Amino acid sequence: MSGNMNITLKVWRQNKASDKGRFETYAIPNVSEDMSFLEMFDILNEQLIIEGKDPVAFDHDCREGICGMCSMFINGRPHGPLKGVTTCQLHMRSFKNGDTIVVEPWRAKAFPVIKDLVVDRSAFDRIIAAGGYISVNTGNAQDANSLPVAKENADHAFFAAACIGCGACVAACKNASAMLFTSAKISQLALLPQGAPERNTRALNMVAQHDAEGFGSCTNTGACEAECPKGISLSNIARMNREYLGAALMS
Amino acid sequence: MSTSPKLDAKIPEGVLENKWTKYRSTVPLVNPANKRSLEIIVVGSGLAGSAAAASLAEMGYKVKVFCFQDSPRRAHSIAAQGGINAAKNYQNDGDSVYRLFYDTIKGGDYRAREANVHRLAEVSGNIIDQCVAQGVPFAREYGGLLSNRSFGGTQVQRTFYAAGQTGQQLLLGAYSALERQIGMGAVQMYSRHEMLDIVNIDGKCRGIIARDLVTGKLERHFGHAVLLCTGGYGNVFYLSTNAMGSNVTAAWKAHKKGAFFSNPCYTQIHPTCIPVSGTHQSKLTLMSESLRNDGRIWVPKRKEDAQAIREGKLNPNDLKEEDRDYYLERRYPAFGNLVPRDVASRAAKERCDAGFGVNKTGEAVFLDFAANMMRYGRIEANKKGIYNPTEDVVKQLGKEVVVEKYGNLFDMYKQITGVDPYENPMMIYPAVHYTMGGLWVDYNLMTTVPGLYALGEANFSDHGANRLGASALMQGLADGYFVIPYTIGAYLSNEIRTKAIPTDHEAFVTAEKETAEQINKLMNVKGTKPVDYFHRKLGLIMWNECGMARNAEGLKKAIQDIQALRDEFWKDVRIPGEANNMNPELEKAGRVADFLELGELMCIDALNRNESCGGHFREEYQTEEGEALRDDENYAYVASWENKGNSWELHKEELKYENIKIAQRSYK
Numbered sequence: 069m070s071g072n073m074n075i076t077l078k079v080w081r082q083n084k085a086s087d088k089g090r091f092e093t094y095a096i097p098n099v100s101e102d103m104s105f106l107e108m109f110d111i112l113n114e115q116l117i118i119e120g121k122d123p124v125a126f127d128h129d130c131r132e133g134i135c136g137m138c139s140m141f142i143n144g145r146p147h148g149p150l151k152g153v154t155t156c157q158l159h160m161r162s163f164k165n166g167d168t169i170v171v172e173p174w175r176a177k178a179f180p181v182i183k184d185l186v187v188d189r190s191a192f193d194r195i196i197a198a199g200g201y202i203s204v205n206t207g208n209a210q211d212a213n214s215l216p217v218a219k220e221n222a223d224h225a226f227f228a229a230a231c232i233g234c235g236a237c238v239a240a241c242k243n244a245s246a247m248l249f250t251s252a253k254i255s256q257l258a259l260l261p262q263g264a265p266e267r268n269t270r271a272l273n274m275v276a277q278h279d280a281e282g283f284g285s286c287t288n289t290g291a292c293e294a295e296c297p298k299g300i301s302l303s304n305i306a307r308m309n310r311e312y313l314g315a316a317l318m319s
Numbered sequence: 320m321s322t323s324p325k326l327d328a329k330i331p332e333g334v335l336e337n338k339w340t341k342y343r344s345t346v347p348l349v350n351p352a353n354k355r356s357l358e359i360i361v362v363g364s365g366l367a368g369s370a371a372a373a374s375l376a377e378m379g380y381k382v383k384v385f386c387f388q389d390s391p392r393r394a395h396s397i398a399a400q401g402g403i404n405a406a407k408n409y410q411n412d413g414d415s416v417y418r419l420f421y422d423t424i425k426g427g428d429y430r431a432r433e434a435n436v437h438r439l440a441e442v443s444g445n446i447i448d449q450c451v452a453q454g455v456p457f458a459r460e461y462g463g464l465l466s467n468r469s470f471g472g473t474q475v476q477r478t479f480y481a482a483g484q485t486g487q488q489l490l491l492g493a494y495s496a497l498e499r500q501i502g503m504g505a506v507q508m509y510s511r512h513e514m515l516d517i518v519n520i521d522g523k524c525r526g527i528i529a530r531d532l533v534t535g536k537l538e539r540h541f542g543h544a545v546l547l548c549t550g551g552y553g554n555v556f557y558l559s560t561n562a563m564g565s566n567v568t569a570a571w572k573a574h575k576k577g578a579f580f581s582n583p584c585y586t587q588i589h590p591t592c593i594p595v596s597g598t599h600q601s602k603l604t605l606m607s608e609s610l611r612n613d614g615r616i617w618v619p620k621r622k623e624d625a626q627a628i629r630e631g632k633l634n635p636n637d638l639k640e641e642d643r644d645y646y647l648e649r650r651y652p653a654f655g656n657l658v659p660r661d662v663a664s665r666a667a668k669e670r671c672d673a674g675f676g677v678n679k680t681g682e683a684v685f686l687d688f689a690a691n692m693m694r695y696g697r698i699e700a701n702k703k704g705i706y707n708p709t710e711d712v713v714k715q716l717g718k719e720v721v722v723e724k725y726g727n728l729f730d731m732y733k734q735i736t737g738v739d740p741y742e743n744p745m746m747i748y749p750a751v752h753y754t755m756g757g758l759w760v761d762y763n764l765m766t767t768v769p770g771l772y773a774l775g776e777a778n779f780s781d782h783g784a785n786r787l788g789a790s791a792l793m794q795g796l797a798d799g800y801f802v803i804p805y806t807i808g809a810y811l812s813n814e815i816r817t818k819a820i821p822t823d824h825e826a827f828v829t830a831e832k833e834t835a836e837q838i839n840k841l842m843n844v845k846g847t848k849p850v851d852y853f854h855r856k857l858g859l860i861m862w863n864e865c866g867m868a869r870n871a872e873g874l875k876k877a878i879q880d881i882q883a884l885r886d887e888f889w890k891d892v893r894i895p896g897e898a899n900n901m902n903p904e905l906e907k908a909g910r911v912a913d914f915l916e917l918g919e920l921m922c923i924d925a926l927n928r929n930e931s932c933g934g935h936f937r938e939e940y941q942t943e944e945g946e947a948l949r950d951d952e953n954y955a956y957v958a959s960w961e962n963k964g965n966s967w968e969l970h971k972e973e974l975k976y977e978n979i980k981i982a983q984r985s986y987k
Binding site for chain 1: 370374377388389390391392393395397398407409445447448449450451452453454455456457458459460461462463464465481482486487488491494496498499501502507510533560562563564596597598600601602604605644678730731734735737800801804847849851893895896900901903904
């Protein structure tokens with residue numbers, strides 16, 4: 069081990085969904101500032117295994133900020149203190165020697181805890197399954213350049229499509245609303261001509277599924293946008309509301 | 320040399336250009352009513368898996384999909400950055416299906432199958448059409464049409480992209496198609512499930528054993544056919560650009576049940592990754608190949624300058640142009656910074672080994688954007704009608720262009736290294752990225768086990784000994800959207816009378832029992848060392864002896880070291896917790912156990928191949944200029960290994976080049 073930071077971690081431990089759960093405190097010596105936050109957890113877990121204790125379960129996979137699997141609530145903020153950064157890309161140079169860091173899972177009724185810091189985010193998949201697609205079977209497509217899209221619209225569709233589905237927006241929201249997530253997909257497809265034929269059913273069905281999953285409603289606080297590691301804009305929610313109202317009037 | 324009778328690739332007869340078209344029109348069909356009673360299992364939900372599952376469900380088959388992540392959208396295809404190739408010739412720069420085919424065969428150093436690669440090039444355009452129809456937001460020009468960029472190993476611009484997040488956008492497109500089928504009930508999704516074995520009945524693959532990673536329960540699933548879309552095995556090196564969970568287990572279990580494993584030694588070391596910073600490191604991060612479009616790679620010409628930079632006494636920005644060695648441009652003037660990955664990686668290693676490395680460890684070279692940033696800045700100034708702009712204005716305008724093209728990559732670099740790449744040249748070094756080897760498949764993508772298929776990176780078929788940039792996404796989606804939906808008919812049309820086999824069949828019971836025993840064995844070692852200890856050690860052996868450069872002596876030693884490490888693992892690994900609960904350490908242990916076997920086979924394969932080709936560089940076989948020296952007379956074959964319990968038997972598939980003249984690969 070290489071570093072010279074001493075970190076104290078207060079980590080949420082919960083053996084399974086039905087358990088009550090509690091915080092446990094761990095001291096991690098010799099943390100290097102080049103380490104990522106998750107690499108510090110690797111070291112903690114190795115330490116726990118050697119001591120014969122149960123390591124901390126946490127979700128992670130790509131460790132380069134794109135898969136959306138990591139999900140820690142760090143010192144009261146999803147993905148920690150930096151803007152535009154997921155937990156896996158948060159490095160210990162963002163903390164100080166001697167810091168105590170509190171780490172919890174995402175807290176939302178629609179994201180039940182599975183174990184420790186791992187939560188069930190399958191509600192997001194069901195929202196997409198309700199309409200977050202264009203109904204085009206394989207083989208149905210025309211030549212890609214036969215459908216020009218204004219660069220500005222294509223760019224904005226891309227910015228919305230950059231959502232990684234991590235759920236930080238839900239964790240940040242006092243109502244545990246998933247409107248930023250839902251609106252990002254609705255916006256992406258509303259901005260493209262390919263999305264037009266299904267725009268009404270898409271908005272209605274995705275919003276209905278969002279509500280059915282137990283996510284709260286949006287009160288325009290903007291915490292989601294502030295905490296989103298991919299900078300998904302609140303304007304997507306406004307666009308979704310227009311799509312939804314338009315669709316509701318038509319139906 | 321002749322091809323082993325066990326390896327009938329079933330390549331259709333006829334001229335190359337017509338093979339696929341003709342085959343596609345004659346392959347047996349399954350009528351819609353019968354499709355409804357045929358069940359297909361898809362393991363893995365990346366580009367190949369999601370595309371296959373969605374397409375097959377659209378056709379009417381009953382599909383089950385398994386992934387170990389919490390959602391199919393997280394598969395590691397999501398992390399692909401730079402782009403996807405397609406022979407659209409939208410840039411009017413001379414591209415064609417033939418040229419993409421030719422570039423891919425040449426890039427693979429003449430070790431891929433002609434017919435498969437030609438088919439890949441033929442369907443490449445359909446992929447772009449399909450993705451755009453799904454709403455994938457590719458980069459566009461102001462006229463509203465699609466934009467392209469260059470990638471390594473080619474001289475045309477055929478790469479479609481979405482900033483530095485092309486894989487993400489393509490996967491989310493395939494994922495949305497998959498979710499649509501899930502929503503309609505045509506696909507049953509099993510997230511947080513890991514496949515731990517295949518089940519063969521009467522010589523055909525009929526299902527899988529999977530572990531529910533939340534409850535730890537083992538499950539049996541029947542399928543008339545099973546598709547492994549489980550990616551590559553780069554994590555055998557411990558440090559790689561793969562995701563933490565990427566593993567070989569599905570392919571390896573299939574290998575142990577009869578699927579031959581081909582060319583395992585062909586691994587791709589990607590030249591532009593963020594260098595290793597310390598022993599705590601858990602993974603390496605790629606900086607997209609697209610950066611080589613605009614970045615120039617260099618080290619100092621003089622060793623003393625390199626040393627001064629290493630010691631922090633000299634700022635690389637202050638080193639004069641004539642004191643820099645742009646070694647790729649010097650060695651390969653025709654392709655310059657856009658040589659294929661294997662060539663670029665070896666060249667970086669050569670400079671660093673010679674003492675010109677530029678970071679603390681001496682294992683890094685510069686990737687410098689300064690010159691192109693200024694060039695872009697001057698173009699922008701012209702567009703805006705700013706005449707005689709100051710240097711600062713040019714730099715600012717140029718920076719804006721770079722932000723749009725590569726912003727997320729530059730941010731990522733800064734986040735990981737703490738250095739601002741807009742102001743300083745990036746430091747990069749090669750890292751394990753992709754594996755060209757994989758399960759042997761025939762033209763239909765079927766392995767040597769009837770009914771068991773391998774798609775995408777999990778198979779071996781299209782990239783030879785080196786994959787070109789932006790071709791992995793192309794192959795994954797080609798296999799999933801446009802190949803398997805046709806070729807699976809050749810098999811399933813004969814299975815319409817096979818009723819679903821109940822999973823209390825003896826073969827399922829036995830396979831589940833064996834899986835449970837393996838888990839018990841792992842849990843009961845109760846040793847002293849965590850799984851990562853062994854994984855790191857294995858990675859180091861592989862990197863040192865079976866990495867960018869290999870030799871017979873080192874490989875022989877590596878085989879012994881791996882065997883010894885494997886023994887130690889089974890005596891001393893410690894897995895905490897219980898098997899009947901969520902247990903990430905148990906998951907890792909199973910995967911590392913398989914890597915410990917695969918690693919040995921990789922070294923055996925590398926030792927067998929007494930030549931250098933693509934990513935496989937044997938130090939004994941090189942030209943005077945240090946380039947890879949192939950031996951076409953003796954090694955123009957696919958090395959396919961049959962598992963024999965404690966050993967392997969080699970079977971050869973001869974590679975015949977009927978349309979391309981085989982030559983020494985030159986990028987000079």
